[in-house]
Amino acid sequence: MSFKVRKFLILLNLSLLTIGCKSDKVLYRxxxxxxxxxxxxxxKYINNNDTSVVEVIGDTFVLGHYCxxxxxxxxxEFWIKDKTEIKKFVDKKLNRAGYDYILERQFRRYFPLPLIKGSSWYEDYQNRVDVLGDTIxxxxxxxxxxxxxxxITTPAGxxxxxYNITLIDSLRLNDxxxxxxxxYWLAPEIGIVRYAIPDTFELVQFTTSR
Structure with a gap:
């Protein structure tokens, strides 16, 4: 076997190995x-001055939705997850004269599924609410x-x-x-390992389900 043929076969095997590794990673994600x-x-998350703890309690029912x-x-917090998206319950109120006026109460999309690099999304909710004679x-x-x-590396490992995801949440009330x-930084089978809103918190400890 000539040197050129051996070189070609080596390069071909390396290329196939690289493609295979990339395919495995795509499938894994x-x-x-x-x-x-x-x-x-x-x-459990920490930053320089504070700690934050998130715990999954279990199934419940909110506004006609299992969550x-x-x-x-x-x-x-109330969350819904299915094959196409992850939603969070939004409950926005405006307090005037000791009374809470409901501005928005519904589940909103926070993350699409599956996660795909470069994908983006946008949705808005609009409403008008009468508050003590004023329209908001x-x-x-x-x-x-x-x-x-x-x-990435955090104190947890x-x-x-x-995946790195950016969310922009904008709320307009009149002017x-x-x-x-x-x-957010999401790791497979772990979830959020780092987030910044705007202070940055990093995962320090993680407990699997009981």
Whole structure:
């Protein structure tokens, strides 16, 4: 066998190996759970000055929807996850003269599924609410983008194939506009290992479901 033939076969094998590795990683990302919500799961995060704890409690029922109750620093959150998206319950109120006026109460999309690099989404909710004779116009928009994936390290360890996602949450009440930009890093079978809203918290401890 000539040197050129041997060289060609070596390069071909290396190319096939590289393609195979890439295909395995694509399949791994496509089949992994990047937002697990099983009862008993607990995440503990830290930053320079504070700690944050998230715990999955279990199934519940809100506004006609079966959902999952999560405690985030002992505050209730409600989530729905199916094959196409992950939704979070939004409950926005305006207090005037000791009374809460409901501006928005519904589940909103936070993440699409499956996670695909470069994909983006946007949806808004608009409404008008009468508050003590004044009309309050509300527009609540949620936009997101999956920036890509990579490897990151937190106090809890090293994580591979981590997706980085940016969310922009904007709330307009008449002429007042509040915009919040947040960043999330999601690891397969673990969930959020880092987030910034705007302070950055990193995963330090993780407990699997009971």
């Amino acid at each position: 496509a089949t992994s759970d990047y937002f697990p919500l099983k009862p008993g799961m607990v995440w 999952i109750l999560v405690y985030h620093n002992y505050l209730e 116009y509300i527009k609540h928009a949620i936009a997101g983008r999956i920036n890509g994936w990579g490897d 090293n994580f591979t194939e981590v 007042s506009l509040l915009v919040e930009t947040s960043h």
